[in-house]
Amino acid sequence: DAKTTQPNSMESNEEEPVHLPCNHSTISGTDYIHWYRQLPSQGPEYVIHGLTSNVNNRMASLAIAEDRKSSTLILHRATLRDAAVYYCILRVPGGDKIIFGKGTRLHILP
Amino acid sequence: GAGVSQTPSNKVTEKGKYVELRCDPISGHTALYWYRQSLGQGPEFLIYFQGTGAADDSGLPNDRFFAVRPEGSVSTLKIQRTERGDSAVYLCASSFGTSGGSQFFGPGTRLTVL
Numbered sequence: 417d418a419k420t421t422q423p424n425s426m427e428s429n430e431e432e433p434v435h436l437p438c439n440h441s442t443i444s445g446t447d448y449i450h451w452y453r454q455l456p457s458q459g460p461e462y463v464i465h466g467l468t469s470n471v472n473n474r475m476a477s478l479a480i481a482e483d484r485k486s487s488t489l490i491l492h493r494a495t496l497r498d499a500a501v502y503y504c505i506l507r508v509p510g511g512d513k514i515i516f517g518k519g520t521r522l523h524i525l526p
Numbered sequence: 527g528a529g530v531s532q533t534p535s536n537k538v539t540e541k542g543k544y545v546e547l548r549c550d551p552i553s554g555h556t557a558l559y560w561y562r563q564s565l566g567q568g569p570e571f572l573i574y575f576q577g578t579g580a581a582d583d584s585g586l587p588n589d590r591f592f593a594v595r596p597e598g599s600v601s602t603l604k605i606q607r608t609e610r611g612d613s614a615v616y617l618c619a620s621s622f623g624t625s626g627g628s629q630f631f632g633p634g635t636r637l638t639v640l
Contacts (some may be wrong), residue, residue, distance in 0.1 A: 518567060
């Protein structure tokens with residue numbers, strides 16, 4: 417499976433935008449880019465996914481580089497409840513298991 | 527509607543004992559997954575079921591670990607002769623099919639082997 421690289425941790429101030437980067441230089445043409453997050457003492461939860469075009473949903477936006485070798489998860493206005501570990505994951509169409517890395521631990525400062 | 531539930535939420539056992547961990551997936555979800563998460567690490571895949579059958583058990587670490595899903599809904603992860611290294615949070619997830627769609631995770635069972 418193609419791998420992703422994320423910073424171990426990031427900090428952001430409350431009510432400011434947060435940009436979480438992910439590098440995936442070995443991505444294949446059919447890999448989807450998925451993001452999950454894991455709040456403290458909870459299981460992971462789906463955030464967003466995309467293939468080539470930028471995507472928006474109620475939780476976040478996903479910006480995908482033109483060459484697809486990197487992507488950025490954007491939280492438009494971070495709250496304290498967004499403090500979590502964010503995982504960037506590549507999945508093939510019809511893929512089953514998720515291969516998680518260590519993710520980025522996001523700290524939100526009040 | 528109800529999400530994925532797991533019982534017990536915490537389990538403390540002694541080395542060498544047998545444990546069972548239960549997962550109730552979201553109603554109607556045909557695929558069910560088990561993952562294990564050690565402190566400071568991302569979840570690690572163990573096994574997944576499509577219906578009643580184990581479609582991929584390549585993540586099970588050894589033959590002390592076994593999982594069943596006899597009626598295609600509830601699943602039980604069974605660990606024999608537990609070892610201290612089995613201590614982790616065991617996560618269950620379900621999804622509607624295995625088309626690469628999002629998986630819905632339960633809160634996990636924290637297993638501690640003394």
